[in-house]
Structure formats: C-alpha cells, structure tokens
Amino acid sequence: MLSERRLEVLRAIVQDYVGTEEPVGSKALTERHKLGVSPATVRNDMAVLEDEGFIAQPHTSAGRIPTDKGYRLFVDKLAGVKPLSSPERRAIQNFLDGAVDLDDVVGRTVRLLAQLTRQVAVVQYPSLTRSTVRHVELLALAPARLMLVLITDTGRVEQRMIDAPAPFGETSLADLRARLNSRIVGRRFADVPQLVQDLPDSFEQEDRGVVSTVLATLLETLVEETEERLMIGGTANITRFGHDFPLTIRPVLEALEEHVVLLKLLGEAKDPGMTVRIGHENAHEGLNSTSVVAVGYGSGDEAVAKLGVVGPTRMDYPGTMGAVRAVARYVGQILAES
Amino acid sequence: MLSERRLEVLRAIVQDYVGTEEPVGSKALTERHKLGVSPATVRNDMAVLEDEGFIAQPHTSAGRIPTDKGYRLFVDKLAGVKPLSSPERRAIQNFLDGAVDLDDVVGRTVRLLAQLTRQVAVVQYPSLTRSTVRHVELLALAPARLMLVLITDTGRVEQRMIDAPAPFGETSLADLRARLNSRIVGRRFADVPQLVQDLPDSFEQEDRGVVSTVLATLLETLVEETEERLMIGGTANITRFGHDFPLTIRPVLEALEEHVVLLKLLGEAKDPGMTVRIGHENAHEGLNSTSVVAVGYGSGDEAVAKLGVVGPTRMDYPGTMGAVRAVARYVGQILAES
DNA sequence: TGTTGGCACTCCCCGTGAGCGAGTGCCAAG
DNA sequence: CTTGGCACTCGCTCACGGGGAGTGCCAACA
Numbered sequence: 128m129l130s131e132r133r134l135e136v137l138r139a140i141v142q143d144y145v146g147t148e149e150p151v152g153s154k155a156l157t158e159r160h161k162l163g164v165s166p167a168t169v170r171n172d173m174a175v176l177e178d179e180g181f182i183a184q185p186h187t188s189a190g191r192i193p194t195d196k197g198y199r200l201f202v203d204k205l206a207g208v209k210p211l212s213s214p215e216r217r218a219i220q221n222f223l224d225g226a227v228d229l230d231d232v233v234g235r236t237v238r239l240l241a242q243l244t245r246q247v248a249v250v251q252y253p254s255l256t257r258s259t260v261r262h263v264e265l266l267a268l269a270p271a272r273l274m275l276v277l278i279t280d281t282g283r284v285e286q287r288m289i290d291a292p293a294p295f296g297e298t299s300l301a302d303l304r305a306r307l308n309s310r311i312v313g314r315r316f317a318d319v320p321q322l323v324q325d326l327p328d329s330f331e332q333e334d335r336g337v338v339s340t341v342l343a344t345l346l347e348t349l350v351e352e353t354e355e356r357l358m359i360g361g362t363a364n365i366t367r368f369g370h371d372f373p374l375t376i377r378p379v380l381e382a383l384e385e386h387v388v389l390l391k392l393l394g395e396a397k398d399p400g401m402t403v404r405i406g407h408e409n410a411h412e413g414l415n416s417t418s419v420v421a422v423g424y425g426s427g428d429e430a431v432a433k434l435g436v437v438g439p440t441r442m443d444y445p446g447t448m449g450a451v452r453a454v455a456r457y458v459g460q461i462l463a464e465s
Numbered sequence: 466m467l468s469e470r471r472l473e474v475l476r477a478i479v480q481d482y483v484g485t486e487e488p489v490g491s492k493a494l495t496e497r498h499k500l501g502v503s504p505a506t507v508r509n510d511m512a513v514l515e516d517e518g519f520i521a522q523p524h525t526s527a528g529r530i531p532t533d534k535g536y537r538l539f540v541d542k543l544a545g546v547k548p549l550s551s552p553e554r555r556a557i558q559n560f561l562d563g564a565v566d567l568d569d570v571v572g573r574t575v576r577l578l579a580q581l582t583r584q585v586a587v588v589q590y591p592s593l594t595r596s597t598v599r600h601v602e603l604l605a606l607a608p609a610r611l612m613l614v615l616i617t618d619t620g621r622v623e624q625r626m627i628d629a630p631a632p633f634g635e636t637s638l639a640d641l642r643a644r645l646n647s648r649i650v651g652r653r654f655a656d657v658p659q660l661v662q663d664l665p666d667s668f669e670q671e672d673r674g675v676v677s678t679v680l681a682t683l684l685e686t687l688v689e690e691t692e693e694r695l696m697i698g699g700t701a702n703i704t705r706f707g708h709d710f711p712l713t714i715r716p717v718l719e720a721l722e723e724h725v726v727l728l729k730l731l732g733e734a735k736d737p738g739m740t741v742r743i744g745h746e747n748a749h750e751g752l753n754s755t756s757v758v759a760v761g762y763g764s765g766d767e768a769v770a771k772l773g774v775v776g777p778t779r780m781d782y783p784g785t786m787g788a789v790r791a792v793a794r795y796v797g798q799i800l801a802e803s
Numbered sequence: 804t805g806t807t808g809g810c811a812c813t814c815c816c817c818g819t820g821a822g823c824g825a826g827t828g829c830c831a832a833g
Numbered sequence: 834c835t836t837g838g839c840a841c842t843c844g845c846t847c848a849c850g851g852g853g854a855g856t857g858c859c860a861a862c863a
Contacts, residue, residue: 806863813857818849823846829840
C-alpha cells in the first residue's frame with residue numbers, strides 16, 4: 128500500500144497536470160503544493176509511483192503524467208465530488224425550468240451539461256422499459272389502415288402504422304381501444320405482454336385477426352423502442368481534448384456518431400451511483416483516450432435513463448462529477464413534476 | 466471576359482487542387498492536362514486569373530489555389546452535375562427503402578448523404594407549414610387534462626398537453642374531435658386557422674372555454690413547430706476539411722451545433738434548384754471556409770424541406786451536387802409512397 | 804530507514820543557417 | 834500571342850548547437 132504522502136504526491140500530480148496539460152516535475156510540485164518535503168524526496172516517491180504504474184514519463188528526463196491507473200486511483204480514493212456553487216445551481220434550475228416538452232428537456236439538458244463541463248454531453252431519452260403506459264390510442268386512417276399511438280408517463284410518444292388484414296369497424300375499434308387502455312394504463316412496459324395475452328379471445332372471430340395484428344405491433348414497439356435514443360451536445364469541445372489533433376479527434380467523433388456504442392457505454396454503467404470509465408477502461412477503441420462520466424436519472428426513486436459526459440482522460444474529475452450529478456438531479460425533478 | 470483556354474486553366478487548377486490539396490503550378494498543370502500549350506503560356510494565363518481574383522498564391526513563388534470567386538465561376542460555368550453510377554443509385558434505394566418511420570427516413574438519409582459525399586450531412590425534417598393534416602386526436606388523460614396529437618401527411622407526430630379551464634365530458638370531446646377532423650383533415654396547415662375560427666360558437670356555452678383553449682394550443686403547435694428540426698450526420702468528416710486544424714474545425718463544429726443557424730442557412734437557399742454557397746458567401750462566420758450545397762426535397766411537386774452537405778470549399782462540387790440531388794429525389798419518392 | 808542536497812547526465816525544445824527545389828516573373832525571340 | 838530561357842524568391846527539411854528542465858544516483862545526516 129502506498130503511504131499517505133505518496134498518495135498526496137499523486138493527487139498533486141493529477142491536479143497540476145489537469146491544470147497545465149504539461150508533464151509535471153518534482154521541483155514545480157514542491158513549489159505549488161505544501162508537501163513539506165524536498166524535491167529529492169518527491170523524486171523518490173515518483174519513482175515508486177512509476178514502478179507501480181500510476182504515473183509515467185513521456186520521455187526520459189521529462190516530468191510525469193498520470194496513467195489511466197493513476198486517474199483511477201485518484202477518482203476512487205483521492206477525489207471527492209465537488210459540489211456546484213449556488214449560482215451554478217440556480218442557473219441550472221432556471222435553464223431547465225423553461226422546458227415545454229420532453230424533447231426540449233433533453234435538449235436543454237444536453238446543452239447545459241456541455242456548457243457546465245466544457246465537454247461533450249450525452250443524454251439518453253427516458254427508457255420505455257421502465258416507464259409506464261399513460262395512454263394508448265388507436266385511429267382508423269382508412270378502413271384497413273390503423274395508427275397506433277403510445278404515450279408514456281415520461282411524455283414520450285411513439286406511433287406506428289398498421290395495415291390491418293381486414294376492415295375493422297369503428298365500434299370494434301373503440302372497444303379494443305377501451306379494453307386495451309383499461310388493461311395497461313399505469314402498468315410497466317415490461318408487464319404489458321402478459322396483460323394483453325388473452326385479449327384476442329374476447330373478440331368476435333372475424334375481428335381476431337386485426338386485434339392480433341394490433342397487439343403484435345404494440346409489443347413490437349415496446350421491444351424496438353428499447354433501442355433507446357439519445358442526444359449529444361457540445362461536440363465543439365472535443366477541440367479541447369488534446370493537441371495531437373487529427374489522430375485523437377477522428378475516432379472520437381466517429382464513436383459519438385454511433386449511438387449504439389454510446390448507449391452500450393452508458394448501459395454498462397451499472398453502478399447505482401456515478402460511473403467513471405477512464406481511458407482504456409472504455410470498451411470502444413475510439414474512446415481509449417477519453418473518460419466517460421455517467422449517472423442514472425429518473426423521475427422517481429428509480430433511474431429511467433442515463434446521462435453523462437465524454438472528455439479527455441485529463442479532465443477535472445471532481446468538477447465534472449459534481450456537474451453531472453447535479454444536472455441529473457434537476458432533470459429528475461423536472462420529469463417528476465411534469 | 467476570359468478566353469476559353471483561361472477558363473480551361475481555371476478548371477484544371479480547381480480539379481487538381483481538389484484532388485491533391487496542394488497549390489498547383491504551371492508545369493504540373495501542363496503535364497496532367499492536355500492544354501496544348503507550354504507552361505509559360507499557362508503562367509501568363511494564371512497571372513491574368515490572379516489579377517481577376519479567381520486564384521491566389523499562398524506565398525510568392527508557390528503554386529496557385531482557387532479563391533471563393535474561382536470556385537464560384539467553376540460551379541456556375543465550368544462544372545456540370547455528375548450523375549451517380551448505377552450501383553450507387555441502387556445502394557441509395559436499398560438503403561432508404563428499409564425505413565419504417567419518419568425519424569428513420571431522416572436518419573438514414575443523413576447517414577447516406579454523409580457516406581456518399583464524405584462530408585457533413587444536414588437534413589431538415591419535413592416542414593409543417595407546407596404539409597397537410599392527416600389526423601387530429603384528442604385524449605382525456607384526466608377530466609381537465611387533455612392531450613392533443615397532430616399527425617401530418619409526412620408522418621410527423623406532434624403532441625401537446627392541455628390544461629383545460631373546466632372539465633370536459635367524453636361526449637363533448639368526441640364531438641370536438643369529430644368536427645375538428647372533418648374540417649381540417651387533408652388541409653394545409655396554413656389554412657387551418659381560418660377553418661376553425663368559428664368552431665367555438667357551435668358549442669354549448671359551458672364548453673366554449675375548453676374548445677377555445679384546445680384550438681389555441683393547436684394553432685400554437687402549428688406556429689411553434691415551424692421552427693423546424695434537423696438532423697446532422699458525418700461530423701467525423703470534418704477532420705477531412707483541412708490540415709490547419711484546431712483553428713478551422715472549432716468554429717465549424719460550433720456552427721453545426723446551432724441548428725438555428727443551419728436552418729437559416731438552408732432556408733436562404735431560395736433557388737428552386739440546387740444552391741451552392743461558397744466560403745464567404747455563407748452569412749455565418751464560422752462557415753467562412755466551408756461550402757454548403759443544399760436542395761429542396763418533397764413528397765410531391767413541391768419542396769417541403771431542404772437537405773444538403775457542409776464541406777470544405779475545396780470539395781468535389783460536381784460529385785457532391787450529384788449525390789445531394791440524387792438523395793433528395795429518392796427521399797422525395799419515399800415520402801410520397803408512405 | 805527515510806530525507807536531503809549535490810551533481811552529472813539525458814533529452815526535449817528552439818533558434819540558426821545552408822541547401823534544395825518547385826514555382827514565379829520577366830524578357831527577348833519566334 | 835506563344836515560347837524557351839533565366840534569375841530570383843521563398844517555403845521546406847535537416848543538421849547543429851546551446852539552454853534548460855528534469856531525472857537518477859550517491860553520500861551525508863537525523
């Protein structure tokens with residue numbers, strides 16, 4: 128185990144490097160931090176930290192920079208979560224309060240997060256699987272052409288066209304609509320399949336085909352839309368990620384375009400609290416020189432989706448984590464209110 | 466007026482520069498193109514072209530590169546629109562045919578366009594103002610809480626919550642729903658306001674407040690959603706824009722984030738055909754070193770929205786224009802079918 | 804055993820200068 | 834108007850050489 132002071136040295140190195148973006152040497156460290164020891168001692172400590180793999184030098188006779196492992200130790204043991212200042216809190220609240228619908232909430236959140244952290248923000252739309260049904264609507268656009276509209280408690284609306292195998296009377300339609308709603312409104316998506324299982328049997332023979340088709344489409348919508356959507360913002364901030372440009376930036380932009388990858392990334396964050404993935408801890412290769420800070424948010428006590436930021440491994444972890452957590456809380460509140 | 470050969474020289478310069486990304490000199494030009502004259506002659510022509518402002522040299526004693534004005538002449542007079550190869554056409558069709566809903570169509574289009582042009586693609590969602598109403602649905606979520614769902618002929622769905630000033634019975638609701646639909650289904654959004662103007666009068670006194678509120682929300686939706694949405698793709702391609710990195714790329718990314726700016730940009734493209742804005746012709750400063758190729762698309766004979774790409778001024782204009790036009794056509798077809 | 808100052812050493816970084824070469828402008832001849 | 838010739842410009846590359854920040858090691862000291 129590392130001594131108290133060595134940890135302190137590591138913390139100092141991380142802080143300085145994050146600030147200056149330049150390898151930090153022993154002398155500069157003792158000058159900027161009150162470690163109470165001489166540069167020579169710090170050098171010894173650095174040698175140990177390097178042996179253990181927490182820091183590295185880009186070249187012989189250069190200062191040290193933290194490794195992924197070093198950052199990991201930093202966030203696990205050395206860094207707290209820096210709470211936001213109260214003006215910041217107020218700004219968040221004001222900014223989010225004006226939202227009019229779900230798209231707007233997500234849009235504002237992503238902009239806010241990008242602005243606060245000066246990094247790339249990613250916000251997942253509230254997931255359908257954990258949400259409940261607020262209403263199902265069935266419309267006849269033509270005798271054998273129906274539209275299914277599904278409204279969730281998080282304000283999301285999904286619609287699907289249905290080509291019915293046979294014409295379907297207005298009364299049967301109203302009947303189906305009513306029965307469907309009475310069964311599944313207020314229920315979780317995951318529970319819907321078994322709740323509607325026996326519904327076709329209660330209809331006239333001639334209508335069963337249509338009913339089955341409608342139900343099939345409904346269930347399909349539930350499954351399909353579990354492929355969640357997300358919104359990204361602050362892409363311009365990648366220019367801050369590093370100086371070694373085209374090389375670093377390209378794969379990151381590509382990764383950001385693949386929403387599937389990002390969703391997986393967010394999804395992996397199983398931790399009920401905040402999850403921080405540093406550099407190579409990210410499964411996706413393009414993000415090997417970035418860190419992802421993610422946290423769940425939700426309208427109630429349960430998380431319905433995730434949000435987070437993607438930034439350089441060399442980032443201000445306490446500040447970023449503070450911002451991410453705070454934004455998630457406020458979004459949760461907003462969703463609960465609406 | 467410039468002689469035939471001088472135009473030919475300009476064309477050759479543009480083509481070579483687009484290919485190599487390096488200033489092109491007189492000797493190289495005569496070698497790669499059959500101009501039938503000597504380098505010295507070409508040098509004279511170049512001097513003229515430079516005087517006229519069509520080309521410039523980065524430094525004394527370097528080759529020439531086209532200016533914005535040079536590109537402008539090139540696209541106006543010298544370049545055709547390069548039709549796509551038939552495998553490409555087939556690929557487009559296949560790729561777009563699988564789309565299941567509007568989001569999917571737009572999403573596929575944007576990816577397709579980005580892939581074909583290797584540039585940043587921008588696709589505007591079909592505008593509401595020009596589309597027609599397919600259906601309006603009114604649901605009572607609670608006695609005094611309604612939801613309005615608006616479905617357009619382009620497959621777009623908008624929903625709004627309404628807090629009614631008074632409870633509203635199910636029969637009244639059904640009545641309003643029916644009357645509303647019979648009046649505005651199939652009509653253009655722009656015509657809706659006057660079509661519903663006198664609707665409250667035909668209701669019982671006690672229901673008029675609610676009806677007015679509903680109508681107000683409906684009209685508001687029409688107006689508000691004229692702020693159109695758009696989707697962007699292929700952002701990673703900005704890394705191809707130039708070598709002078711952080712400087713160029715940052716403002717472009719910022720501009721791409723401001724959808725309002727992009728919408729304005731697309732909107733300015735009044736031309737019924739294709740519009741090409743080159744470098745400083747773009748009003749937005751961040752896009753001064755990029756070109757925008759945009760064209761309208763629509764389900765019928767009329768354009769309902771725009772799509773296009775943003776790329777370096779140094780782009781393959783004929784190829785890009787060909788791809789943009791072809792994609793717009795196919796998207797139009799897809800929309801018309803659905 | 805841990806800490807400290809001293810010291811030689813290693814390299815990165817940066818400015819300088821030379822040589823190269825692509826490209827130009829001009830001129831005189833065809 | 835076109836062409837070949839020619840001197841000139843200037844960006845690019847590379848080698849050379851301090852300067853400096855930082856290191857590792859060692860011997861001395863608590």
